[in-house]
Amino acid sequence: MADVDKIEVVVAxxxxxxxxxxxxxxxxxxDRANTDVEVAAMALAPIPTPEVLWRKPPVxxxxxxxxxxxxxxxxxxxASPAAWAAAGAAVRTLHDAPLPPWPGRSVDEITARLDSECEWLVTHDVLPTELVRRNRRxxxxxxxxxxxxxxxxxLQISHVFVDGDEITGVIDWSEAAPGDALYDLATLTLGHEERLGDVxxxxxxxxxxxxxxxxxxxxxxxxxxxxxEHGFDPSAPGCEVDVLSRSRR
Structure with missing residues (x-):
């Protein structure tokens, strides 16, 4: 590693x-399991990923x-429409690859968590009840x-890297698993509905x-x-609360 003059805290x-x-x-x-999955998934993924330099848990x-x-x-x-389309092509390549050998979340597990989170949002008056109910439907x-x-x-857009119109890699694989293809596509375009056609x-x-x-x-x-709970603001313009407010029946 070259000499550096500062350390940047990306997230903490x-x-x-x-x-x-x-x-x-x-x-x-x-949680060591997160990095176990991340390293294994990057080794299996048929699209560009970061090079693993070394690992000494928990680092x-x-x-x-x-x-x-x-x-x-x-x-x-x-990013250009071509870059977004390249991201879509990379996602398709991933989805066409053999499944990773560990389980994903079931519909029942997702439903139970969703119901629990909706109850918490309403009980703690974090979001309007009707907004929660409409989006739950x-x-x-x-x-x-x-x-x-x-x-x-x-597959947040901040996890996909491009150079011009080319995909250079995808980061943060700790949640990789067998799952619904449309979940990845939705995550990539969350808050950027106008880019869905390009993807x-x-x-x-x-x-x-x-x-x-x-x-x-x-x-x-x-x-x-x-x-x-982790100090972020989901109500910032264009973020999760905006997505919920703009949702259509």
């Missing part, structure tokens, strides 16, 4: 932290990817049987848009409590 809370030192990221996670050192993030939730993306569309594929599981052009197959919208509502409902 009581469960995990990520630090950047020059061209190296140091990920520290109290994982990975090389920085070239390029910049596709975008950030709550901010306009300056929308989310129901996603809670159906699916054919599992190799999913990233947390699907690259993905190359028809999808059920109602299910995509259902996953937008479901992911946002699941995320609000965690964000609040």
């Amino acid at each position: 809370h009581h469960e995990r932290a990520t630090l950047r030192a020059g061209d190296v990221f140091l990920k520290i996670d109290v 994982l050192a990975i090389a920085a990817l070239p390029g910049t993030a596709l975008g950030r939730l709550g901010e306009p993306s300056t 929308i989310a129901e569309t996603a809670l159906r049987p699916w054919t599992p594929v190799f999913t990233h599981g947390d 699907l052009a690259g993905y190359g197959t028809d999808v059920d848009l109602d299910v995509i919208r259902a996953w937008w509502s479901l992911r946002s409902l699941l995320g609000v409590r965690w964000l609040v």
Whole structure:
């Protein structure tokens, strides 16, 4: 690693932290299972991922990817339509790969967590009751049987890196597992509905848009409590609460 003159704190809370030192990221996670999955998933994924430099639990050192993030939730993306389409094509390549050999979440598990989170949001007066109920009804569309594929599981736009119109890599694989293909597509376009057409052009197959919208509502409902409890603001413009407020029946 080259000499560095500062350490950047990328994210930090009581469960995990990520630090950047020059061209190296140091990920520290109290749950070793998360980094076990991350390392295994990156080794299996048929798309570009960061190089693992070394690992000494609870620390994982990975090389920085070239390029910049596709975008950030709550901010306009300056990436080109071709870059978004390239992201869609990369997701399709991942989904076409053999399944990872560990289990994913079942519909019943997701439903139970969703109901618990909705109850918490209403009980603690975090969101208006009608907003929660409306989005819970929308989310129901996603809670159906699916054919599992190799999913990233947390495919936020900030986890996809591009250089011009080319994908240079995808980071943060700790939630990778067999799952619903449309969940990855929904996560990638959360808060950026206007980019969905570009992503699907690259993905190359028809999808059920109602299910995509259902996953937008479901992911946002699941995320609000965690964000609040970890010091983030889900009500910032363009973020989860905005997504819930703009949802359509």
